[in-house]
Amino acid sequence: MDFALDEFQTSLLTTAQRFAADRLAPAYRARESRGVIEPALIREMGQLGLIAPEVPETHGGSGLDELTSGLVTEAIATGDMNVAYVQIMASLLSSCILKYATPEAIVATVPGLCSGALLGSIGVTEPRGGSDAASLMLRAERDGDHYVLNGEKTSISLADQADFNLAFARTGTPEQKAHGISAFIVDLKAPGISRSRFDDLGEKAVGRGSIFFDNVRVATAFRVGDEGKGFVQVxxxxxxxxxxxxxxxxxxxxxxxxxxxxxxxxxxxxxxxxxxxxxxxxxxxxxxxxxxxxxxxxxxxxxxxxxxxxxxxxxxxxxxxxxxxxxxxxxxxxxxxxxxxxxxxxxxxxxxxxxxxxxxxxxxxxxxxxxxxxxxxxxxx
CATH class of the missing domain: 1.20.140.10 (Butyryl-CoA Dehydrogenase, subunit A, domain 3)
Known part of the structure:
Protein backbone atom coordinates (compact mmCIF):
# COMPACT_ATOMS: atom_id res chain seq x y z
CA MET A 1 0.00 0.00 0.00
CA ASP A 2 1.17 3.50 -0.83
CA PHE A 3 -0.37 6.49 0.95
CA ALA A 4 2.06 9.04 -0.54
CA LEU A 5 0.59 12.22 -2.04
CA ASP A 6 1.79 14.20 -5.03
CA GLU A 7 2.21 17.98 -5.01
CA PHE A 8 -1.37 18.76 -6.06
CA GLN A 9 -2.87 16.37 -3.52
CA THR A 10 -0.70 17.84 -0.77
CA SER A 11 -1.76 21.36 -1.75
CA LEU A 12 -5.45 20.39 -1.65
CA LEU A 13 -5.04 18.77 1.75
CA THR A 14 -3.30 21.91 3.06
CA THR A 15 -6.21 23.99 1.77
CA ALA A 16 -8.67 21.71 3.58
CA GLN A 17 -6.71 21.94 6.83
CA ARG A 18 -6.59 25.74 6.68
CA PHE A 19 -10.26 25.96 5.81
CA ALA A 20 -11.13 23.75 8.78
CA ALA A 21 -9.05 25.83 11.18
CA ASP A 22 -10.05 29.26 9.90
CA ARG A 23 -13.63 28.86 8.67
CA LEU A 24 -15.10 25.87 10.48
CA ALA A 25 -13.66 25.48 13.98
CA PRO A 26 -14.48 29.01 15.21
CA ALA A 27 -18.21 28.52 14.47
CA TYR A 28 -18.51 24.89 15.57
CA ARG A 29 -20.73 25.68 18.56
CA ALA A 30 -22.69 28.41 16.75
CA ARG A 31 -23.44 26.03 13.90
CA GLU A 32 -24.99 23.62 16.39
CA SER A 33 -27.17 26.40 17.82
CA ARG A 34 -28.39 27.39 14.38
CA GLY A 35 -28.96 23.78 13.38
CA VAL A 36 -27.83 24.27 9.82
CA ILE A 37 -24.75 24.03 7.61
CA GLU A 38 -24.57 27.36 5.82
CA PRO A 39 -25.20 27.00 2.04
CA ALA A 40 -22.59 29.70 1.35
CA LEU A 41 -20.03 27.68 3.30
CA ILE A 42 -20.81 24.58 1.25
CA ARG A 43 -20.42 26.52 -1.99
CA GLU A 44 -17.11 27.89 -0.74
CA MET A 45 -15.84 24.36 -0.15
CA GLY A 46 -16.98 23.45 -3.64
CA GLN A 47 -15.11 26.36 -5.18
CA LEU A 48 -11.96 25.21 -3.40
CA GLY A 49 -12.34 21.67 -4.78
CA LEU A 50 -12.96 20.19 -1.33
CA ILE A 51 -16.14 18.26 -2.15
CA ALA A 52 -15.90 14.85 -3.84
CA PRO A 53 -12.44 15.46 -5.38
CA GLU A 54 -12.45 11.86 -6.64
CA VAL A 55 -15.16 12.67 -9.20
CA PRO A 56 -13.79 12.93 -12.77
CA GLU A 57 -13.08 16.46 -13.98
CA THR A 58 -15.65 16.03 -16.74
CA HIS A 59 -18.34 15.89 -14.06
CA GLY A 60 -17.08 18.72 -11.87
CA GLY A 61 -14.52 16.99 -9.63
CA SER A 62 -10.73 16.98 -9.61
CA GLY A 63 -10.18 13.42 -10.85
CA LEU A 64 -8.22 12.38 -7.76
CA ASP A 65 -8.39 9.06 -5.94
CA GLU A 66 -10.61 7.93 -3.08
CA LEU A 67 -7.74 8.00 -0.59
CA THR A 68 -7.28 11.72 -1.20
CA SER A 69 -11.01 12.21 -0.77
CA GLY A 70 -10.78 10.51 2.60
CA LEU A 71 -7.89 12.68 3.75
CA VAL A 72 -9.80 15.82 2.74
CA THR A 73 -12.85 14.61 4.66
CA GLU A 74 -10.66 13.92 7.68
CA ALA A 75 -9.14 17.41 7.48
CA ILE A 76 -12.55 19.10 7.27
CA ALA A 77 -13.78 17.07 10.25
CA THR A 78 -11.01 18.47 12.46
CA GLY A 79 -12.83 21.81 12.24
CA ASP A 80 -16.41 20.51 12.37
CA MET A 81 -17.32 16.86 11.90
CA ASN A 82 -20.86 17.89 10.97
CA VAL A 83 -19.67 19.87 7.96
CA ALA A 84 -17.60 16.86 6.87
CA TYR A 85 -20.89 15.04 6.34
CA VAL A 86 -21.24 17.18 3.20
CA GLN A 87 -18.12 15.51 1.79
CA ILE A 88 -19.26 12.04 2.84
CA MET A 89 -22.72 12.40 1.32
CA ALA A 90 -21.46 13.98 -1.90
CA SER A 91 -18.90 11.22 -2.41
CA LEU A 92 -21.40 8.45 -1.64
CA LEU A 93 -24.09 9.87 -3.91
CA SER A 94 -21.70 10.73 -6.74
CA SER A 95 -20.17 7.26 -6.76
CA CYS A 96 -23.61 5.63 -6.97
CA ILE A 97 -25.03 8.04 -9.53
CA LEU A 98 -21.99 7.97 -11.81
CA LYS A 99 -21.99 4.18 -11.85
CA TYR A 100 -25.69 3.46 -12.29
CA ALA A 101 -27.66 6.56 -13.31
CA THR A 102 -28.66 7.88 -16.72
CA PRO A 103 -26.66 10.70 -18.35
CA GLU A 104 -29.60 13.04 -17.67
CA ALA A 105 -29.57 12.26 -13.95
CA ILE A 106 -25.78 12.57 -13.76
CA VAL A 107 -25.77 16.02 -15.34
CA ALA A 108 -28.60 17.15 -13.06
CA THR A 109 -26.87 16.17 -9.83
CA VAL A 110 -23.16 15.37 -9.80
CA PRO A 111 -21.68 18.73 -10.92
CA GLY A 112 -23.93 20.48 -8.40
CA LEU A 113 -22.77 18.19 -5.59
CA CYS A 114 -19.13 18.91 -6.41
CA SER A 115 -19.64 22.68 -6.64
CA GLY A 116 -21.67 22.87 -3.47
CA ALA A 117 -24.71 24.18 -5.34
CA LEU A 118 -26.64 21.02 -4.40
CA LEU A 119 -26.90 19.13 -1.15
CA GLY A 120 -28.03 15.53 -1.34
CA SER A 121 -29.32 12.94 1.11
CA ILE A 122 -29.99 9.22 1.04
CA GLY A 123 -33.22 7.50 2.00
CA VAL A 124 -32.98 3.92 3.23
CA THR A 125 -34.39 3.81 6.75
CA GLU A 126 -38.14 3.62 7.39
CA PRO A 127 -40.18 3.39 10.59
CA ARG A 128 -39.98 -0.42 10.41
CA GLY A 129 -36.21 -0.53 9.89
CA GLY A 130 -33.37 0.26 7.52
CA SER A 131 -30.80 -2.49 7.09
CA ASP A 132 -33.55 -5.08 6.58
CA ALA A 133 -34.42 -4.55 2.92
CA ALA A 134 -37.39 -6.90 3.14
CA SER A 135 -39.15 -4.46 5.47
CA LEU A 136 -39.01 -1.41 3.18
CA MET A 137 -42.50 -0.14 2.48
CA LEU A 138 -42.04 3.05 0.42
CA ARG A 139 -43.85 2.09 -2.78
CA ALA A 140 -42.99 3.11 -6.36
CA GLU A 141 -45.62 2.32 -8.99
CA ARG A 142 -44.84 2.69 -12.70
CA ASP A 143 -47.04 5.19 -14.55
CA GLY A 144 -45.87 5.60 -18.12
CA ASP A 145 -42.53 7.40 -18.15
CA HIS A 146 -42.79 8.15 -14.43
CA TYR A 147 -42.93 6.36 -11.09
CA VAL A 148 -45.33 7.44 -8.36
CA LEU A 149 -43.91 7.19 -4.83
CA ASN A 150 -45.95 6.83 -1.65
CA GLY A 151 -44.72 6.24 1.89
CA GLU A 152 -42.20 7.52 4.39
CA LYS A 153 -38.48 7.60 5.04
CA THR A 154 -37.23 8.36 8.52
CA SER A 155 -33.99 9.03 10.38
CA ILE A 156 -32.68 10.77 7.26
CA SER A 157 -29.62 12.95 7.76
CA LEU A 158 -29.97 16.41 6.18
CA ALA A 159 -33.69 15.68 5.69
CA ASP A 160 -34.75 19.32 5.91
CA GLN A 161 -31.64 20.81 4.25
CA ALA A 162 -31.09 18.57 1.23
CA ASP A 163 -32.13 19.45 -2.31
CA PHE A 164 -32.71 15.84 -3.33
CA ASN A 165 -32.90 12.37 -1.85
CA LEU A 166 -31.68 9.08 -3.29
CA ALA A 167 -34.67 7.07 -2.10
CA PHE A 168 -34.97 3.30 -2.06
CA ALA A 169 -38.51 2.17 -2.84
CA ARG A 170 -40.23 -1.13 -3.45
CA THR A 171 -41.11 -1.79 -7.08
CA GLY A 172 -41.43 -5.56 -6.61
CA THR A 173 -43.07 -7.79 -4.03
CA PRO A 174 -42.08 -8.16 -0.36
CA GLU A 175 -41.19 -11.77 -1.14
CA GLN A 176 -38.45 -10.53 -3.48
CA LYS A 177 -36.78 -8.82 -0.51
CA ALA A 178 -33.74 -6.80 -1.62
CA HIS A 179 -34.29 -7.80 -5.23
CA GLY A 180 -37.59 -5.92 -5.32
CA ILE A 181 -36.08 -2.54 -4.39
CA SER A 182 -35.28 0.28 -6.82
CA ALA A 183 -33.50 3.59 -6.22
CA PHE A 184 -34.71 7.02 -7.35
CA ILE A 185 -33.36 10.56 -7.31
CA VAL A 186 -36.22 12.59 -5.82
CA ASP A 187 -36.38 16.37 -5.96
CA LEU A 188 -37.31 17.37 -2.39
CA LYS A 189 -39.13 20.45 -3.66
CA ALA A 190 -41.44 18.29 -5.79
CA PRO A 191 -45.21 18.34 -5.17
CA GLY A 192 -46.23 15.77 -2.57
CA ILE A 193 -43.03 16.02 -0.49
CA SER A 194 -43.20 17.09 3.14
CA ARG A 195 -40.46 16.95 5.76
CA SER A 196 -39.97 17.00 9.51
CA ARG A 197 -36.98 17.42 11.81
CA PHE A 198 -36.08 15.52 14.98
CA ASP A 199 -34.67 17.00 18.18
CA ASP A 200 -31.50 14.90 18.50
CA LEU A 201 -28.75 14.54 21.07
CA GLY A 202 -25.99 15.58 18.68
CA GLU A 203 -25.10 16.39 15.06
CA LYS A 204 -27.62 19.21 15.22
CA ALA A 205 -25.99 21.10 12.35
CA VAL A 206 -26.68 18.10 10.09
CA GLY A 207 -30.10 17.34 11.51
CA ARG A 208 -32.19 14.25 11.07
CA GLY A 209 -35.85 13.84 10.18
CA SER A 210 -38.55 12.17 8.13
CA ILE A 211 -39.49 12.62 4.48
CA PHE A 212 -43.09 11.90 3.45
CA PHE A 213 -44.02 10.96 -0.13
CA ASP A 214 -47.61 11.57 -1.22
CA ASN A 215 -48.06 10.64 -4.90
CA VAL A 216 -44.64 12.05 -5.76
CA ARG A 217 -43.87 11.67 -9.44
CA VAL A 218 -40.30 10.81 -10.51
CA ALA A 219 -39.29 10.48 -14.17
CA THR A 220 -37.90 7.09 -15.17
CA ALA A 221 -34.71 8.88 -16.22
CA PHE A 222 -34.07 9.49 -12.53
CA ARG A 223 -34.15 5.85 -11.52
CA VAL A 224 -30.64 4.82 -10.42
CA GLY A 225 -29.77 1.29 -11.43
CA ASP A 226 -32.02 -1.37 -12.88
CA GLU A 227 -35.57 -1.77 -11.68
CA GLY A 228 -35.62 -4.15 -8.75
CA LYS A 229 -31.85 -4.04 -8.37
CA GLY A 230 -31.37 -0.66 -6.77
CA PHE A 231 -30.65 -1.98 -3.30
CA VAL A 232 -28.21 -4.63 -4.50
CA GLN A 233 -26.40 -2.32 -6.91
CA VAL A 234 -26.42 1.07 -5.22
Whole structure:
Protein backbone atom coordinates (compact mmCIF):
# COMPACT_ATOMS: atom_id res chain seq x y z
CA MET A 1 0.00 0.00 0.00
CA ASP A 2 1.17 3.50 -0.83
CA PHE A 3 -0.37 6.49 0.95
CA ALA A 4 2.06 9.04 -0.54
CA LEU A 5 0.59 12.22 -2.04
CA ASP A 6 1.79 14.20 -5.03
CA GLU A 7 2.21 17.98 -5.01
CA PHE A 8 -1.37 18.76 -6.06
CA GLN A 9 -2.87 16.37 -3.52
CA THR A 10 -0.70 17.84 -0.77
CA SER A 11 -1.76 21.36 -1.75
CA LEU A 12 -5.45 20.39 -1.65
CA LEU A 13 -5.04 18.77 1.75
CA THR A 14 -3.30 21.91 3.06
CA THR A 15 -6.21 23.99 1.77
CA ALA A 16 -8.67 21.71 3.58
CA GLN A 17 -6.71 21.94 6.83
CA ARG A 18 -6.59 25.74 6.68
CA PHE A 19 -10.26 25.96 5.81
CA ALA A 20 -11.13 23.75 8.78
CA ALA A 21 -9.05 25.83 11.18
CA ASP A 22 -10.05 29.26 9.90
CA ARG A 23 -13.63 28.86 8.67
CA LEU A 24 -15.10 25.87 10.48
CA ALA A 25 -13.66 25.48 13.98
CA PRO A 26 -14.48 29.01 15.21
CA ALA A 27 -18.21 28.52 14.47
CA TYR A 28 -18.51 24.89 15.57
CA ARG A 29 -20.73 25.68 18.56
CA ALA A 30 -22.69 28.41 16.75
CA ARG A 31 -23.44 26.03 13.90
CA GLU A 32 -24.99 23.62 16.39
CA SER A 33 -27.17 26.40 17.82
CA ARG A 34 -28.39 27.39 14.38
CA GLY A 35 -28.96 23.78 13.38
CA VAL A 36 -27.83 24.27 9.82
CA ILE A 37 -24.75 24.03 7.61
CA GLU A 38 -24.57 27.36 5.82
CA PRO A 39 -25.20 27.00 2.04
CA ALA A 40 -22.59 29.70 1.35
CA LEU A 41 -20.03 27.68 3.30
CA ILE A 42 -20.81 24.58 1.25
CA ARG A 43 -20.42 26.52 -1.99
CA GLU A 44 -17.11 27.89 -0.74
CA MET A 45 -15.84 24.36 -0.15
CA GLY A 46 -16.98 23.45 -3.64
CA GLN A 47 -15.11 26.36 -5.18
CA LEU A 48 -11.96 25.21 -3.40
CA GLY A 49 -12.34 21.67 -4.78
CA LEU A 50 -12.96 20.19 -1.33
CA ILE A 51 -16.14 18.26 -2.15
CA ALA A 52 -15.90 14.85 -3.84
CA PRO A 53 -12.44 15.46 -5.38
CA GLU A 54 -12.45 11.86 -6.64
CA VAL A 55 -15.16 12.67 -9.20
CA PRO A 56 -13.79 12.93 -12.77
CA GLU A 57 -13.08 16.46 -13.98
CA THR A 58 -15.65 16.03 -16.74
CA HIS A 59 -18.34 15.89 -14.06
CA GLY A 60 -17.08 18.72 -11.87
CA GLY A 61 -14.52 16.99 -9.63
CA SER A 62 -10.73 16.98 -9.61
CA GLY A 63 -10.18 13.42 -10.85
CA LEU A 64 -8.22 12.38 -7.76
CA ASP A 65 -8.39 9.06 -5.94
CA GLU A 66 -10.61 7.93 -3.08
CA LEU A 67 -7.74 8.00 -0.59
CA THR A 68 -7.28 11.72 -1.20
CA SER A 69 -11.01 12.21 -0.77
CA GLY A 70 -10.78 10.51 2.60
CA LEU A 71 -7.89 12.68 3.75
CA VAL A 72 -9.80 15.82 2.74
CA THR A 73 -12.85 14.61 4.66
CA GLU A 74 -10.66 13.92 7.68
CA ALA A 75 -9.14 17.41 7.48
CA ILE A 76 -12.55 19.10 7.27
CA ALA A 77 -13.78 17.07 10.25
CA THR A 78 -11.01 18.47 12.46
CA GLY A 79 -12.83 21.81 12.24
CA ASP A 80 -16.41 20.51 12.37
CA MET A 81 -17.32 16.86 11.90
CA ASN A 82 -20.86 17.89 10.97
CA VAL A 83 -19.67 19.87 7.96
CA ALA A 84 -17.60 16.86 6.87
CA TYR A 85 -20.89 15.04 6.34
CA VAL A 86 -21.24 17.18 3.20
CA GLN A 87 -18.12 15.51 1.79
CA ILE A 88 -19.26 12.04 2.84
CA MET A 89 -22.72 12.40 1.32
CA ALA A 90 -21.46 13.98 -1.90
CA SER A 91 -18.90 11.22 -2.41
CA LEU A 92 -21.40 8.45 -1.64
CA LEU A 93 -24.09 9.87 -3.91
CA SER A 94 -21.70 10.73 -6.74
CA SER A 95 -20.17 7.26 -6.76
CA CYS A 96 -23.61 5.63 -6.97
CA ILE A 97 -25.03 8.04 -9.53
CA LEU A 98 -21.99 7.97 -11.81
CA LYS A 99 -21.99 4.18 -11.85
CA TYR A 100 -25.69 3.46 -12.29
CA ALA A 101 -27.66 6.56 -13.31
CA THR A 102 -28.66 7.88 -16.72
CA PRO A 103 -26.66 10.70 -18.35
CA GLU A 104 -29.60 13.04 -17.67
CA ALA A 105 -29.57 12.26 -13.95
CA ILE A 106 -25.78 12.57 -13.76
CA VAL A 107 -25.77 16.02 -15.34
CA ALA A 108 -28.60 17.15 -13.06
CA THR A 109 -26.87 16.17 -9.83
CA VAL A 110 -23.16 15.37 -9.80
CA PRO A 111 -21.68 18.73 -10.92
CA GLY A 112 -23.93 20.48 -8.40
CA LEU A 113 -22.77 18.19 -5.59
CA CYS A 114 -19.13 18.91 -6.41
CA SER A 115 -19.64 22.68 -6.64
CA GLY A 116 -21.67 22.87 -3.47
CA ALA A 117 -24.71 24.18 -5.34
CA LEU A 118 -26.64 21.02 -4.40
CA LEU A 119 -26.90 19.13 -1.15
CA GLY A 120 -28.03 15.53 -1.34
CA SER A 121 -29.32 12.94 1.11
CA ILE A 122 -29.99 9.22 1.04
CA GLY A 123 -33.22 7.50 2.00
CA VAL A 124 -32.98 3.92 3.23
CA THR A 125 -34.39 3.81 6.75
CA GLU A 126 -38.14 3.62 7.39
CA PRO A 127 -40.18 3.39 10.59
CA ARG A 128 -39.98 -0.42 10.41
CA GLY A 129 -36.21 -0.53 9.89
CA GLY A 130 -33.37 0.26 7.52
CA SER A 131 -30.80 -2.49 7.09
CA ASP A 132 -33.55 -5.08 6.58
CA ALA A 133 -34.42 -4.55 2.92
CA ALA A 134 -37.39 -6.90 3.14
CA SER A 135 -39.15 -4.46 5.47
CA LEU A 136 -39.01 -1.41 3.18
CA MET A 137 -42.50 -0.14 2.48
CA LEU A 138 -42.04 3.05 0.42
CA ARG A 139 -43.85 2.09 -2.78
CA ALA A 140 -42.99 3.11 -6.36
CA GLU A 141 -45.62 2.32 -8.99
CA ARG A 142 -44.84 2.69 -12.70
CA ASP A 143 -47.04 5.19 -14.55
CA GLY A 144 -45.87 5.60 -18.12
CA ASP A 145 -42.53 7.40 -18.15
CA HIS A 146 -42.79 8.15 -14.43
CA TYR A 147 -42.93 6.36 -11.09
CA VAL A 148 -45.33 7.44 -8.36
CA LEU A 149 -43.91 7.19 -4.83
CA ASN A 150 -45.95 6.83 -1.65
CA GLY A 151 -44.72 6.24 1.89
CA GLU A 152 -42.20 7.52 4.39
CA LYS A 153 -38.48 7.60 5.04
CA THR A 154 -37.23 8.36 8.52
CA SER A 155 -33.99 9.03 10.38
CA ILE A 156 -32.68 10.77 7.26
CA SER A 157 -29.62 12.95 7.76
CA LEU A 158 -29.97 16.41 6.18
CA ALA A 159 -33.69 15.68 5.69
CA ASP A 160 -34.75 19.32 5.91
CA GLN A 161 -31.64 20.81 4.25
CA ALA A 162 -31.09 18.57 1.23
CA ASP A 163 -32.13 19.45 -2.31
CA PHE A 164 -32.71 15.84 -3.33
CA ASN A 165 -32.90 12.37 -1.85
CA LEU A 166 -31.68 9.08 -3.29
CA ALA A 167 -34.67 7.07 -2.10
CA PHE A 168 -34.97 3.30 -2.06
CA ALA A 169 -38.51 2.17 -2.84
CA ARG A 170 -40.23 -1.13 -3.45
CA THR A 171 -41.11 -1.79 -7.08
CA GLY A 172 -41.43 -5.56 -6.61
CA THR A 173 -43.07 -7.79 -4.03
CA PRO A 174 -42.08 -8.16 -0.36
CA GLU A 175 -41.19 -11.77 -1.14
CA GLN A 176 -38.45 -10.53 -3.48
CA LYS A 177 -36.78 -8.82 -0.51
CA ALA A 178 -33.74 -6.80 -1.62
CA HIS A 179 -34.29 -7.80 -5.23
CA GLY A 180 -37.59 -5.92 -5.32
CA ILE A 181 -36.08 -2.54 -4.39
CA SER A 182 -35.28 0.28 -6.82
CA ALA A 183 -33.50 3.59 -6.22
CA PHE A 184 -34.71 7.02 -7.35
CA ILE A 185 -33.36 10.56 -7.31
CA VAL A 186 -36.22 12.59 -5.82
CA ASP A 187 -36.38 16.37 -5.96
CA LEU A 188 -37.31 17.37 -2.39
CA LYS A 189 -39.13 20.45 -3.66
CA ALA A 190 -41.44 18.29 -5.79
CA PRO A 191 -45.21 18.34 -5.17
CA GLY A 192 -46.23 15.77 -2.57
CA ILE A 193 -43.03 16.02 -0.49
CA SER A 194 -43.20 17.09 3.14
CA ARG A 195 -40.46 16.95 5.76
CA SER A 196 -39.97 17.00 9.51
CA ARG A 197 -36.98 17.42 11.81
CA PHE A 198 -36.08 15.52 14.98
CA ASP A 199 -34.67 17.00 18.18
CA ASP A 200 -31.50 14.90 18.50
CA LEU A 201 -28.75 14.54 21.07
CA GLY A 202 -25.99 15.58 18.68
CA GLU A 203 -25.10 16.39 15.06
CA LYS A 204 -27.62 19.21 15.22
CA ALA A 205 -25.99 21.10 12.35
CA VAL A 206 -26.68 18.10 10.09
CA GLY A 207 -30.10 17.34 11.51
CA ARG A 208 -32.19 14.25 11.07
CA GLY A 209 -35.85 13.84 10.18
CA SER A 210 -38.55 12.17 8.13
CA ILE A 211 -39.49 12.62 4.48
CA PHE A 212 -43.09 11.90 3.45
CA PHE A 213 -44.02 10.96 -0.13
CA ASP A 214 -47.61 11.57 -1.22
CA ASN A 215 -48.06 10.64 -4.90
CA VAL A 216 -44.64 12.05 -5.76
CA ARG A 217 -43.87 11.67 -9.44
CA VAL A 218 -40.30 10.81 -10.51
CA ALA A 219 -39.29 10.48 -14.17
CA THR A 220 -37.90 7.09 -15.17
CA ALA A 221 -34.71 8.88 -16.22
CA PHE A 222 -34.07 9.49 -12.53
CA ARG A 223 -34.15 5.85 -11.52
CA VAL A 224 -30.64 4.82 -10.42
CA GLY A 225 -29.77 1.29 -11.43
CA ASP A 226 -32.02 -1.37 -12.88
CA GLU A 227 -35.57 -1.77 -11.68
CA GLY A 228 -35.62 -4.15 -8.75
CA LYS A 229 -31.85 -4.04 -8.37
CA GLY A 230 -31.37 -0.66 -6.77
CA PHE A 231 -30.65 -1.98 -3.30
CA VAL A 232 -28.21 -4.63 -4.50
CA GLN A 233 -26.40 -2.32 -6.91
CA VAL A 234 -26.42 1.07 -5.22
CA UNK A 235 -25.79 -0.10 -1.67
CA UNK A 236 -22.32 -1.20 -2.80
CA UNK A 237 -21.38 2.48 -2.61
CA UNK A 238 -21.72 2.35 1.15
CA UNK A 239 -18.33 0.64 1.40
CA UNK A 240 -16.86 3.98 0.31
CA UNK A 241 -18.83 6.13 2.74
CA UNK A 242 -18.17 3.80 5.67
CA UNK A 243 -14.43 4.33 5.36
CA UNK A 244 -15.01 8.09 5.07
CA UNK A 245 -17.12 8.06 8.23
CA UNK A 246 -14.29 6.26 10.00
CA UNK A 247 -11.90 9.10 9.15
CA UNK A 248 -14.53 11.69 10.06
CA UNK A 249 -14.69 10.26 13.58
CA UNK A 250 -10.94 9.72 13.84
CA UNK A 251 -10.40 13.42 13.13
CA UNK A 252 -12.45 14.34 16.19
CA UNK A 253 -10.48 11.91 18.35
CA UNK A 254 -7.19 13.25 16.97
CA UNK A 255 -8.03 16.83 17.92
CA UNK A 256 -9.10 15.77 21.42
CA UNK A 257 -5.90 13.84 22.02
CA UNK A 258 -3.73 16.70 20.76
CA UNK A 259 -5.46 19.13 23.08
CA UNK A 260 -5.21 16.73 26.01
CA UNK A 261 -1.50 16.05 25.58
CA UNK A 262 -0.98 19.81 25.68
CA UNK A 263 -3.26 20.22 28.69
CA UNK A 264 -1.53 17.63 30.85
CA UNK A 265 1.82 19.34 30.31
CA UNK A 266 0.43 22.68 31.44
CA UNK A 267 -1.90 21.59 34.27
CA UNK A 268 -0.20 21.30 37.66
CA UNK A 269 -1.32 19.02 40.50
CA UNK A 270 0.61 18.24 43.68
CA UNK A 271 3.51 20.36 42.50
CA UNK A 272 4.09 18.74 39.12
CA UNK A 273 2.47 18.52 35.67
CA UNK A 274 -0.26 15.93 35.16
CA UNK A 275 1.99 14.47 32.46
CA UNK A 276 4.34 13.22 35.17
CA UNK A 277 1.71 10.67 36.21
CA UNK A 278 1.67 7.36 34.35
CA UNK A 279 -1.96 6.96 35.39
CA UNK A 280 -2.64 9.84 32.99
CA UNK A 281 -0.15 9.18 30.20
CA UNK A 282 -0.47 5.41 29.86
CA UNK A 283 -4.19 5.42 29.00
CA UNK A 284 -3.51 8.15 26.44
CA UNK A 285 -0.65 6.12 24.98
CA UNK A 286 -2.97 3.13 24.60
CA UNK A 287 -5.59 5.29 22.89
CA UNK A 288 -2.94 6.69 20.53
CA UNK A 289 -2.01 3.14 19.53
CA UNK A 290 -5.61 2.12 18.93
CA UNK A 291 -6.34 5.30 16.98
CA UNK A 292 -3.37 4.68 14.70
CA UNK A 293 -4.65 1.18 14.00
CA UNK A 294 -8.18 2.33 13.27
CA UNK A 295 -6.94 5.06 10.95
CA UNK A 296 -4.83 2.58 9.01
CA UNK A 297 -7.89 0.35 8.50
CA UNK A 298 -9.75 3.32 7.03
CA UNK A 299 -6.86 4.26 4.76
CA UNK A 300 -6.46 0.65 3.64
CA UNK A 301 -10.14 0.46 2.68
CA UNK A 302 -9.84 3.63 0.61
CA UNK A 303 -6.57 2.51 -0.99
CA UNK A 304 -8.17 -0.79 -1.95
CA UNK A 305 -11.09 1.06 -3.52
CA UNK A 306 -8.72 3.34 -5.42
CA UNK A 307 -7.08 0.20 -6.80
CA UNK A 308 -10.51 -1.21 -7.71
CA UNK A 309 -10.00 -4.06 -5.24
CA UNK A 310 -12.58 -5.56 -2.89
CA UNK A 311 -12.81 -3.55 0.33
CA UNK A 312 -16.14 -4.51 1.91
CA UNK A 313 -14.54 -6.16 4.93
CA UNK A 314 -12.15 -3.30 5.66
CA UNK A 315 -14.91 -0.69 5.21
CA UNK A 316 -17.12 -2.50 7.71
CA UNK A 317 -14.21 -2.67 10.16
CA UNK A 318 -13.66 1.07 9.77
CA UNK A 319 -17.34 1.83 10.31
CA UNK A 320 -17.83 -0.09 13.57
CA UNK A 321 -14.42 0.48 15.15
CA UNK A 322 -13.60 4.13 14.45
CA UNK A 323 -16.83 5.73 15.79
CA UNK A 324 -16.76 3.58 18.93
CA UNK A 325 -13.09 4.30 19.56
CA UNK A 326 -13.54 8.02 18.86
CA UNK A 327 -16.34 8.22 21.41
CA UNK A 328 -14.17 6.50 24.01
CA UNK A 329 -11.28 8.87 23.29
CA UNK A 330 -13.43 12.00 23.54
CA UNK A 331 -14.87 10.73 26.82
CA UNK A 332 -11.43 10.00 28.27
CA UNK A 333 -10.13 13.42 27.22
CA UNK A 334 -13.16 15.08 28.79
CA UNK A 335 -12.51 13.25 32.06
CA UNK A 336 -8.85 14.25 32.12
CA UNK A 337 -9.90 17.89 31.74
CA UNK A 338 -12.00 17.43 34.90
CA UNK A 339 -14.75 19.91 35.77
CA UNK A 340 -13.68 22.15 32.88
CA UNK A 341 -14.12 19.33 30.41
CA UNK A 342 -17.64 18.72 31.69
CA UNK A 343 -18.70 22.31 31.00
CA UNK A 344 -19.95 23.74 27.72
CA UNK A 345 -17.02 26.16 27.75
CA UNK A 346 -14.86 23.42 26.24
CA UNK A 347 -15.90 21.51 23.09
CA UNK A 348 -15.62 17.96 24.47
CA UNK A 349 -19.28 17.53 25.40
CA UNK A 350 -20.43 18.61 21.95
CA UNK A 351 -17.86 16.44 20.22
CA UNK A 352 -18.92 13.46 22.32
CA UNK A 353 -22.59 13.98 21.42
CA UNK A 354 -21.77 14.49 17.77
CA UNK A 355 -19.50 11.47 17.35
CA UNK A 356 -21.86 9.20 19.30
CA UNK A 357 -24.45 9.29 16.53
CA UNK A 358 -22.06 7.74 14.03
CA UNK A 359 -22.25 4.46 15.96
CA UNK A 360 -25.87 4.31 14.78
CA UNK A 361 -26.12 6.04 11.40
CA UNK A 362 -25.11 4.40 8.12
CA UNK A 363 -25.05 0.92 9.66
CA UNK A 364 -24.70 -0.10 13.30
CA UNK A 365 -21.78 -2.06 14.72
CA UNK A 366 -23.98 -5.17 14.72
CA UNK A 367 -24.58 -4.91 10.98
CA UNK A 368 -20.90 -4.17 10.31
CA UNK A 369 -19.79 -7.23 12.27
CA UNK A 370 -22.33 -9.32 10.38
CA UNK A 371 -20.81 -8.10 7.11
CA UNK A 372 -17.29 -8.96 8.29
CA UNK A 373 -18.38 -12.43 9.37
CA UNK A 374 -20.09 -13.05 6.00
CA UNK A 375 -16.89 -12.15 4.22
CA UNK A 376 -15.29 -15.10 6.02
CA UNK A 377 -18.03 -17.74 6.28
CA UNK A 378 -20.74 -16.56 3.87
CA UNK A 379 -24.42 -16.43 4.71
CA UNK A 380 -25.55 -19.07 7.17
CA UNK A 381 -29.21 -19.69 7.95
Missing amino acids: MQGFDFSRALIGLQCIAVARICLDETWQFIQERQAFGKPLAANQGITFPLAELETQLEGARLVCLKALWLKSQKLKHTREAAMAKWWAPKLAFEIVQQCLLIHGHGGYSTELPFEQRMRDVFGMQIGDGTAHIMKMIIAREHVGRIG
